[in-house]
Amino acid sequence: MANTPYPESYYAASANAVPPRPSLQADVETDVCVIGAGYTGLSSALFLLENGFRVTVLEAAKVGFGASGRNGGQIVNSYSRDIDVIERSVGPKQAQLLGQMAFEGGRIIRERVARYNIQCDLKDGGVFAALSAKQMGHLESQKRLWERFGHTQLELLDERRIREVVACDQYVGGMLDMSGGHIHPLNLALGEAAAVESLGGSIYEQSPAVRIERGANPVVHTPQGKVRAKFIIVAGNAYLGNLVPELAAKSMPCGTQVITTEPLGEELAKSLLPQDYCVEDCNYLLDYYRLTGDKRLIFGGGVVYGARDPANIEAIIRPKMLKAFPQLKDVKIDYAWTGNFLLTLSRLPQVGRLGDNIYYSQGCSGHGVTYTHLAGKVLAEALRGQAERFDAFADLPHYPFPGGQLLRTPFAALGAWYYGLRDKLGF
Incomplete structure (x- = not known):
């Protein structure tokens, strides 16, 4: 076999x-x-x-x-569509129950790690990084939403504060979730x-x-x-x-791509992410990154609809990494891979x-x-x-992709192109 x-x-x-x-x-x-x-x-x-x-x-x-x-190894709360979207779809009663569960997964992970002594480089703290004033406004609304469901380990970061947690000058602000974090998945x-x-x-x-x-x-x-x-x-x-x-x-399998640098050393790694938090930006087609236990940078992003394996993953992701951290231009990439997640029409x-x-x-x-x-x-x-x-x-409620399995990939890719364009234009 x-x-x-x-x-x-x-x-x-x-x-x-x-x-x-x-x-x-x-x-x-x-x-x-x-x-x-x-x-x-x-x-x-x-x-x-x-x-x-x-x-x-x-x-x-x-x-x-x-x-x-x-995966990227990031502990991120809630769902791919947040609780307010669910509430508009199904009403307050069902949304209340789903909202109460939205922050439970991270607690389960930590309980498992503690009870069974799992060695997986667990670190606390995850940052949502805003690239525009509009995205920052969304994070302010998200904080109010999550706090309405009892989640209080959140801090809004202004432009000065986000520079203290990530050495990237693209961001206008962000939100720190201390119940987020990262692991060796x-x-x-x-x-x-x-x-x-x-x-x-x-x-x-x-x-x-x-x-x-x-x-x-x-x-x-x-x-x-x-x-x-x-x-x-x-x-x-x-x-x-x-x-x-x-x-x-x-449902539809989709691929996402990840690269990992060579070990950066303690000094360079700490200069990039001084508190060792993980980070994801607020774009629809988002980038995400974090440090490993041995001080490499893991950087991921991009989506391939239909789960094909790209010919050159490094060529897709390395430019994204260098846009965030141009100081890594001479750093070698040791690993590059793709993995599939399953997309639903409702997300x-x-x-x-x-x-x-x-x-x-x-x-x-x-x-x-x-x-x-x-x-x-x-x-x-x-x-x-x-x-x-x-x-x-x-x-x-769930729905089949328009056009069935034959057309689901081009329809989804078209939608992603539209939202990716909105991200670039700052809509």
Whole structure:
């Protein structure tokens, strides 16, 4: 059977050592079969195991192979569409419940790191950087909105203050969220997988789900085995393929690109980001960056609709990095990679149930590090019969992309071009 390794990323090169995991070679029975060993699947598995369920996790490649092990590593609160947009769409009652959950994912990550002693370079503090007065006005409104839902660890930064936290002269101001932060994302996933196994859960790598046999006792088939379960959680996101056709129709894999410099040394690294916060700008097609534990700069941005791999990632991202930090013009890039996230038309996550026993969460739309950890808790609650928070997500309206799968990529790319033009013109 084919063995799928990690992509050649900084994260894979600096991952904590873990024992090899077997592929599924037999027929097994369990309470819950989780498809996908990324954050959604691992978070679900942990919460279920902590509540007495037997759990088996199937992973097509390796733990954290997809977006969970390739992302920018930033802990960012709320959703890809903020609570005010949700409120206009679904009304105040449902929005109130979703708003209360918008800041929970980061707390779950920190609790997991502490409880299971996960070594993932966790650092507190994330900055939203404004490139215009209009964007600064949006951050002022966002602060009021988040504080309305009880989130108070926020500070508006004027032009002088933002210079103290990031050595970039593009920004007119920003907002610091001390409950934001950053992590080594693959090491977080590997630590959560070890926690799953410490509680008696089973994880099979190189074991793609190739078919789901639906029914009262559903069965997930892999190339060399099968899992019979009471419940299934589908957590493949952008790497699910067409395993569940009704989920593929309402979402689109998209690629984002990331580069990592050579080690900068303590002095240069501290001059760029003196407090070691992570940063993202406020553009629609945003750039994001942070320091690693060994003082490299990770810089990401750009979106490739339809999840193609660009021929030269460094050529796309390095100019963005140098626009922010021209002092890095002679710094070597050691790693460049791409990873897929799953976009929905509404840019809100899709949560639901197929039949009585197949649950799913997908479509974080580029905002997944915190949301996926919340999703695992919400899915586990639903399997335990506590469905109020699950229903709040499941009742969000979702739509297929115009033109179906054939035209979804050009339509989305056209929309991104429009918003990218607005960013450049300062609208």
